[in-house]
Amino acid sequence: MAIVESSSLRPAPAQAGSWLNNAKVRAVLYQILTLAIVVGGIWYLVSNTITNMSQRGMSAGFEFLGVSAGFNISFTLIPYREGDSYLRVFQVGLANTLLVAAIGILFATIMGLFMGLARLSNNWVIRNLARWYIEILRNTPLLLQIIAWYFGVFTLLPNPRMSLAWSDLFYLNNRGFYFPGPVPEPGFGLFLIVLAATVAGAIAYGVWARRLRERTGRILPVLWPVLGIVIAAPVLAFLLLGSPLAWNKPVLQGFNFRGGVNVPPAFCALIIALSVYTSCFIAEIVRAGIESVSHGQTEAARALGVKPSRTMASIILPQALRVIIPPLISQYLNLTKNSSLAIAIGFPDLVSVWMNTSLNQSGRAIPIVAMTMGFYCAVSLFVSLVMNQYNRRVLLKER
Amino acid sequence: MNTLSPPQAAHLTDTPDTVKVFVPAAARAAPSSTLGAAAWIRKNMFSSVPSAFLTILGIWVVYTVLNGFIGWAWTNAVWEASSRRDCLDKVGNAGACWPGVVVWIPNLIYGLYPKDEVWRINLAFALLIVWLVPLWLPRVHSKVAIGLSMVLLFPLFASYMFMGGEKGAIWTALIAVGLTGFLWTVLTAVTETLWGVPVLRMVARKFGATTAEAESRIGQVVLLALFGVALFIVFELDFVEVRTRVWGGLFLTMVISGFGIAFSLPAGIVLALGRRSKMPVISLLCTTFIELFRSVPLITILFMFNTMLPLFLPAGVEVNQLLRAIVAVCLFASAYMAEIVRGGLQAIPRGQYEAASAMGLGFWQSTALIIMPQALKIMIPNIVGNFIGLFKDTTLVSIIGLLDLLSMARAVGQDTLWIGLFIEPFFFITVIYFVFCFAMSQYSMNLEKRLNTGHKR
Numbered sequence: 099m100a101i102v103e104s105s106s107l108r109p110a111p112a113q114a115g116s117w118l119n120n121a122k123v124r125a126v127l128y129q130i131l132t133l134a135i136v137v138g139g140i141w142y143l144v145s146n147t148i149t150n151m152s153q154r155g156m157s158a159g160f161e162f163l164g165v166s167a168g169f170n171i172s173f174t175l176i177p178y179r180e181g182d183s184y185l186r187v188f189q190v191g192l193a194n195t196l197l198v199a200a201i202g203i204l205f206a207t208i209m210g211l212f213m214g215l216a217r218l219s220n221n222w223v224i225r226n227l228a229r230w231y232i233e234i235l236r237n238t239p240l241l242l243q244i245i246a247w248y249f250g251v252f253t254l255l256p257n258p259r260m261s262l263a264w265s266d267l268f269y270l271n272n273r274g275f276y277f278p279g280p281v282p283e284p285g286f287g288l289f290l291i292v293l294a295a296t297v298a299g300a301i302a303y304g305v306w307a308r309r310l311r312e313r314t315g316r317i318l319p320v321l322w323p324v325l326g327i328v329i330a331a332p333v334l335a336f337l338l339l340g341s342p343l344a345w346n347k348p349v350l351q352g353f354n355f356r357g358g359v360n361v362p363p364a365f366c367a368l369i370i371a372l373s374v375y376t377s378c379f380i381a382e383i384v385r386a387g388i389e390s391v392s393h394g395q396t397e398a399a400r401a402l403g404v405k406p407s408r409t410m411a412s413i414i415l416p417q418a419l420r421v422i423i424p425p426l427i428s429q430y431l432n433l434t435k436n437s438s439l440a441i442a443i444g445f446p447d448l449v450s451v452w453m454n455t456s457l458n459q460s461g462r463a464i465p466i467v468a469m470t471m472g473f474y475c476a477v478s479l480f481v482s483l484v485m486n487q488y489n490r491r492v493l494l495k496e497r
Numbered sequence: 498m499n500t501l502s503p504p505q506a507a508h509l510t511d512t513p514d515t516v517k518v519f520v521p522a523a524a525r526a527a528p529s530s531t532l533g534a535a536a537w538i539r540k541n542m543f544s545s546v547p548s549a550f551l552t553i554l555g556i557w558v559v560y561t562v563l564n565g566f567i568g569w570a571w572t573n574a575v576w577e578a579s580s581r582r583d584c585l586d587k588v589g590n591a592g593a594c595w596p597g598v599v600v601w602i603p604n605l606i607y608g609l610y611p612k613d614e615v616w617r618i619n620l621a622f623a624l625l626i627v628w629l630v631p632l633w634l635p636r637v638h639s640k641v642a643i644g645l646s647m648v649l650l651f652p653l654f655a656s657y658m659f660m661g662g663e664k665g666a667i668w669t670a671l672i673a674v675g676l677t678g679f680l681w682t683v684l685t686a687v688t689e690t691l692w693g694v695p696v697l698r699m700v701a702r703k704f705g706a707t708t709a710e711a712e713s714r715i716g717q718v719v720l721l722a723l724f725g726v727a728l729f730i731v732f733e734l735d736f737v738e739v740r741t742r743v744w745g746g747l748f749l750t751m752v753i754s755g756f757g758i759a760f761s762l763p764a765g766i767v768l769a770l771g772r773r774s775k776m777p778v779i780s781l782l783c784t785t786f787i788e789l790f791r792s793v794p795l796i797t798i799l800f801m802f803n804t805m806l807p808l809f810l811p812a813g814v815e816v817n818q819l820l821r822a823i824v825a826v827c828l829f830a831s832a833y834m835a836e837i838v839r840g841g842l843q844a845i846p847r848g849q850y851e852a853a854s855a856m857g858l859g860f861w862q863s864t865a866l867i868i869m870p871q872a873l874k875i876m877i878p879n880i881v882g883n884f885i886g887l888f889k890d891t892t893l894v895s896i897i898g899l900l901d902l903l904s905m906a907r908a909v910g911q912d913t914l915w916i917g918l919f920i921e922p923f924f925f926i927t928v929i930y931f932v933f934c935f936a937m938s939q940y941s942m943n944l945e946k947r948l949n950t951g952h953k954r
Contacts, residue, residue, distance in 0.1 A: 125775070129776050129777070129779060132778060132782065133778050143809045146808070146809055146812075147808045147809055149811075150808045150812060151808065220548065221548045221551050221552055221555075222541035222552075223542055223551070224551050224555050227555050234931060237885070237889075237930070237931045237938065238889070238930045238931050239890070239903070239930055241893060241895070241896075241903065242903055242923070242927060242930065245903070245907070246923055246927075250920050250923060435793070435794040438794040438796045438797065439794075439893070439896075442896055449796055449797060453797060454800070457800075463808065467797070467800070467804070470797055471793045471797055471801070474792055474793040474794060475788075475792045477792075478788075478791070
């Protein structure tokens with residue numbers, strides 16, 4: 099039956115109204131309709147907003163950024179005084195968010211890598227410990243964990259006089275974590291230059307060695323020479339320059355500590371909760387990445403007589419990283435976004451200090467919400483641009 | 498190969514004088530070192546010196562944690578006390594003070610919902626479970642329709658049970674539609690289990706319908722009659738109004754995540770199809786929406802809806818805070834869901850699309866019948882992962898002042914009798930969250946295994 103029908107194919111009848119059945123015409127119609135609905139909806143919202151704002155005497159301008167904010171911020175990475183402008187408040191919040199994100203990412207990566215490898219261990223005890231660590235922590239809400247760390251651990255610590263001490267240098271109490279702060283002395287700049295130079299030199303050597311290997315097949319030792327140079331040269335320079343770095347130790351005076359660097363409890367709780375929570379997801383990513391490289395690759399490398407260490411570095415890891423890096427970056431982005439939960443424990447990050455305090459105080463809802471969302475959008479757009487570049491580079495190497 | 502064959506052939510033709518039959522020796526038992534528990538322990542725990550060291554370290558960690566935990570939560574715990582002071586007098590901080598949690602359990606589950614009306618919540622969830630049961634009955638085959646009716650119609654009915662109060666004509670009709678869905682589900686489940694026929698068709702046949710057309714016509718009448726019954730029941734119902742401000746606890750968490758889950762999957766599918774559409778305007782709009790909502794934290798969206806929704810709407814229109822939070826959560830979740838669905842759609846080989854259009858299926862037919870069923874199957878782990886994330890993210894509504902499970906747990910410590918009680922209620926709700934999320938993830942793994950039809954390599 100189907101054959102008979104298909105043999106009687108005929109040109110589409112040119113009836114009146116058949117243009118409605120034309121796919122192209124319909125596509126244009128659908129799009130006009132959708133656009134009309136969306137534009138209409140937005141116009142409706144905007145006109146409502148304009149009426150409401152004029153009724154309440156609000157303005158949508160950015161001129162308030164120059165006005166003094168007049169409130170204090172408990173923790174600031176960049177200098178801030180009470181009389182500074184709203185723009186400065188925004189910058190302080192931004193810096194705090196970026197600081198939390200950077201430290202959180204560092205810790206989460208280390209812990210995640212560690213747990214991911216533990217999850218793959220041959221040892222049954224370690225494997226299952228890692229598994230339940232991951233299952234328990236990633237199946238409970240992050241906000242709950244942050245609050246639990248803050249109210250359940252850091253605010254219950256003893257007061258400064260009874261603080262938990264570690265060798266007179268590190269103190270932990272309900273005012274936070276104290277550790278010695280470095281104080282650069284003359285000559286420290288020179289040390290930094292030496293350090294930068296050795297690192298640059300080591301990277302250049304590594305790149306050159308790889309190029310040489312790819313061109314000629316000659317393998318130069320990289321890891322140990324590089325490590326040796328990067329550690330030995332700065333240490334030598336440091337000693338030759340007469341140790342140009344003093345330490346400002348925390349000392350108990352009266353009811354509180356003086357000197358040193360103080361990390362407030364909210365910051366500690368936030369960092370620990372964020373990095374522990376994210377590390378569970380990273381661990382699973384690392385595990386999936388390493389498991390994605392088939393065992394045949396290892397066997398092939400052994401058959402070709404490649405050393406085990408080089409098998410890992412040049413064969414397994416590059417292939418695993420291709421699977422690991424994209425989800426890993428998206429976890430980093432998640433961590434950055436999740437740092438906004440700091441508001442629950444009063445840590446002054448961007449959302450807490452800008453979208454909450456400044457918004458309530460100035461009432462400029464629209465510019466403030468736009469700036470906050472703009473920052474997060476900018477970060478994620480930037481990251482996705484970088485990721486697209488990376489993916490393209492990785493994909494090119496495929497068959 | 499050729500070089501090998503002459504000697505082989507020579508060997509085969511070389512017949513011996515006497516025929517020897519090869520009798521294999523009896524198989525030796527496996528070495529005792531590879532058998533039994535001892536061998537397993539040696540292999541998995543003590544295969545090398547570092548491994549043995551790690552095993553001992555791990556066991557020590559487990560022992561310390563468990564020992565401390567059991568001591569706190571069980572051995573030293575107080576089970577009967579009238580206030581926190583009592584507990585502290587008895588054991589100090591060495592043991593848990595469970596009476597505070599026990600007293601607060603109704604609040605942790607229902608929030609400040611009036612205690613006389615709590616049965617409405619229980620009844621609604623019982624109905625939900627009855628609605629869900631047919632999905633597991635093997636003989637019921639209208640599972641898709643039942644599932645869809647549950648997702649779309651249950652919220653109508655449940656919102657009235659939860660809210661109560663005055664109901665206008667439209668509201669009454671909507672509640673009745675919800676109830677009709679429920680009645681239909683129950684009847685269909687019964688008739689399909691007993692006679693293998695959906696209820697509408699069975700009644701139609703009873704009335705002598707022979708053709709499919711007559712069946713569907715009588716079926717519609719029967720459905721209308723069911724609607725009439727539902728309408729009658731709904732007229733009789735008269736619930737006291739309970740304002741959403743007093744909703745709270747696990748109940749509120751379930752309401753928000755339930756709405757989020759029910760809304761985000763269909764919305765995510767539409768958005769993903771829109772993003773992959775060849776029509777530039779639609780694709781651009783969908784992409785903008787998805788990327789915008791995915792790149793900002795949920796808390797900023799909640800804040801935005803909380804502070805800016807009154808500005809967006811005409812003067813005089815009040816949207817209650819719970820609705821604002823639900824809208825924010827739904828939009829956020831659907832943006833994430835859209836990306837998951839898009840991933841699933843991308844994994845379907847182009848041949849499937851081509852084969853579908855070669856069979857003469859249009860866009861909607863090929864999407865609904867060919868592409869989506871395959872894509873959804875691939876996406877199950879990610880979809881459930883998103884649901885778990887949504888369930889966990891509902892805790893954020895406590896920041897904008899709703900009384901969800903997390904807020905209620907913190908409220909325990911502000912009760913004058915149980916002042917400062919923090920760890921115990923937090924432990925309790927942690928267990929609740931964990932049980933829900935872990936069950937969801939295990940169920941998704943189970944579902945994945947069951948639906949795996951062997952396409953995976």
